[in-house]
Amino acid sequence: MPYQDILNLLLQKTHTKGLLLHTFQYNKSLLLHNKCTNVVYRQLNSCNVIPTSISKWESELVQYGAKICVNDAFNVCFKTTKDTQLQWLQFRLLHRILPVNHYLKKIKVVSSDCCSFCKHEVETIQHVFINCEKVSTIWSNLSLHIYHAMSLRLGFNVVNILFGELPMSKNNKVINLIILCSKQYLFTCLKKGKLPCLSGLLSYLFNKYKVEKYIACKNFEMQKFVNTWQPWYSIFDTMIQS
Numbered sequence: 001m002p003y004q005d006i007l008n009l010l011l012q013k014t015h016t017k018g019l020l021l022h023t024f025q026y027n028k029s030l031l032l033h034n035k036c037t038n039v040v041y042r043q044l045n046s047c048n049v050i051p052t053s054i055s056k057w058e059s060e061l062v063q064y065g066a067k068i069c070v071n072d073a074f075n076v077c078f079k080t081t082k083d084t085q086l087q088w089l090q091f092r093l094l095h096r097i098l099p100v101n102h103y104l105k106k107i108k109v110v111s112s113d114c115c116s117f118c119k120h121e122v123e124t125i126q127h128v129f130i131n132c133e134k135v136s137t138i139w140s141n142l143s144l145h146i147y148h149a150m151s152l153r154l155g156f157n158v159v160n161i162l163f164g165e166l167p168m169s170k171n172n173k174v175i176n177l178i179i180l181c182s183k184q185y186l187f188t189c190l191k192k193g194k195l196p197c198l199s200g201l202l203s204y205l206f207n208k209y210k211v212e213k214y215i216a217c218k219n220f221e222m223q224k225f226v227n228t229w230q231p232w233y234s235i236f237d238t239m240i241q242s
């Protein structure tokens with residue numbers, strides 16, 4: 001669908017509660033794309049209605065006691081990084097419109113909702129990022145790697161994997177970036193039909209770290225960058241040496 005048509009569609013529908021996301025859900029060309037644009041975000045966020053997806057997330061995660069603050073959730077999405085690919089991934093996750101097989105089957109894009117990693121469970125957002133047997137070990141290995149590298153006990157759980165670590169602080173900013181990048185890595189593996197592994201994740205994280213460094217350098221914010229990242233350098237030790 002042409003870009004201007006997408007905008008026109010959004011402009012027509014924003015006044016009607018609930019219809020915005022409904023329209024958006026069927027906008028396959030945009031949803032399947034790796035990036036979004038500020039214009040589309042502004043249009044979507046101008047609708048002052050709490051997304052129904054947030055209450056759906058809360059009821060799905062009721063056993064974990066998840067109470068989601070909408071502002072915090074969207075702040076983690078947009079204030080952790082300026083990387084638009086990561087923002088778009090998290091934005092679609094929050095709105096439950098990330099193109100995983102369960103959702104793609106619902107909108108008739110694919111015929112099977114089977115998980116591309118383990119091949120025997122339904123591929124939902126929660127499954128591919130947390131519960132899948134091929135993924136849960138990645139989080140525990142990453143946690144172990146961080147502990148060995150910097151003696152920090154960082155546990156990954158359903159709530160911080162999906163919505164980020166709160167409150168938003170300098171230290172949590174790096175943790176949130178690591179979580180966002182890890183999800184992007186897992187999602188990229190899923191779409192490429194590759195199984196994720198810790199070494200692949202660490203090199204993906206290192207590349208994203210270099211992108212953040214480049215952005216900071218371009219914006220004359222190197223001192224801030226160094227202060228934020230210095231405690232975390234040791235998690236990249238093996239990559240910096242090689």
Ligand SMILES: [Zn+2]
Pocket residue numbers: 115116117118119120121127128132133134
């Ligand atoms: Zn699976």
